[in-house]
Amino acid sequence: MSFLFLLQILVLCLIFSAPSTTDAWGKEGHFMVCKIAEKYFSEKTKEAVQDLLPEIANGDLASVCSWPDEVRFRYRWSSPLHYINTPGVCNYLYSRDCHNPKGQQGMCVVGAINNYTNQLYNYGDSKYTYNLTESLMFLSHFVGDVHQPLHVGFEADEGGNTIIVHWYRRKTNLHHVWDVSMIETAMKDFYDNDLNTMIDAIKLNITEDWSDELNKWENCQNKRATCANDYASESIKLSCSYAYKDVEQDSTLQDDYFYSRYPVVEKQIAKAGVRLAIILNHIFDAGTSYKMSSLFLQKE
C-alpha cells in the first residue's frame, strides 16, 4: 500500500470518528433504552407497537429510537423538544424552564413526553389525525433523552455542550462525554465491545440489584399526565452532583471521572427503559399496569 493511500484511510477514520454534535444519548444509548423497554411490554403493547412501527424498523422498536435525532433539522420545531435548560440552578420547574427559545410553553422534553403520550391514547380511533407512528418514535426517544442527566442542564453552557474537555486523550465536550463517550468506554472496558452484552448486564441488574427500587422508579409525586416532571428533576440533580462536578473548561477527564460516573449512566439507561415500558403498557394495555412488578420479576 502506498503511503498516500494510508494517509487517505487515516483521514477518513478521523472524519468518521469526529465527535458528532447531536444532542442525545448517542445511538447506542437510545438503542439500549428501547431494547430494555421491549422486554417488559405486555402482549397487547407488543401488538400495538408492531402495528405502529414503520417498515424500516423491521419489527424492532429499538432500531428507530434515534429517528427523532435524524429529523430534528428537517422538523426544526422539534429541536428544543430534546432537552431542558435551567437558569444555572440545580432544580427544575416546569413553568420556568419548559419552553423553547421563543418562549412557547411546553416546548421541552417534558412537554413532549406528555404530548406524545396523550396522542398515543388515541390509538385505535380511525378519525384521529396525528401520525401515531411518529408519536411512538418521538415518545420512545424523549423518555431516553430526559434520563441523560445533561439533557436537563444549564442554559449558559447548553447542557455541557460548550464545556470543552479531554476524554482521556480525545478532545470533545462534556455533553458528548455523557451522550456517547462513557458508553463507548464502558463497552470497551467491560463488555467486549458488544452492545448486547452490556444490555444483558443492565437487564440482569434490574431483576437483581435494583429490584427493590422498581416501585420508586414506577411511581411519582405528581402523576397528572406522566411522571416526566420527576424524571427531569432527577436529571438536573444528577447533572449537578455527577456530570458538572469537578469539571471546568479544558479539564481532562479519565479514570477517576469514568469510574465514579458510569454507574450513573447504566442506572439511568435502566430507569429509562423500565419507565418507557410502564408508559407504553399504560397507554396500550391499561389492564397490565397493575401487574408491572410481576412483569419485572420474570427471570430471563
Ligand SMILES: *[C@@H]1O[C@H](CO)[C@@H](O)[C@H](O)[C@H]1NC(C)=O
Ligand atoms: C406535539 O406534537 C405535535 C405533532 O408532532 C407537534 O406539532 C407539537 O409541536 C408537539 N408539541 C409538544 C409540546 O411536544
Ligand SMILES: *[C@@H]1O[C@H](CO)[C@@H](O)[C@H](O)[C@H]1NC(C)=O
Ligand atoms: C407517518 O410517519 C412516518 C415517519 O415519518 C412516515 O414514514 C409515514 O409515511 C407517515 N404516515 C402517514 C400516513 O403520513
Ligand SMILES: *[C@@H]1O[C@H](CO)[C@@H](O)[C@H](O)[C@H]1NC(C)=O
Ligand atoms: C449493577 O448494580 C450494582 C449495584 O448497584 C453496580 O455496582 C453495578 O455497576 C451495576 N451493573 C450494571 C451493569 O449496571
Ligand SMILES: [Zn+2]
Ligand atoms: Zn434526542
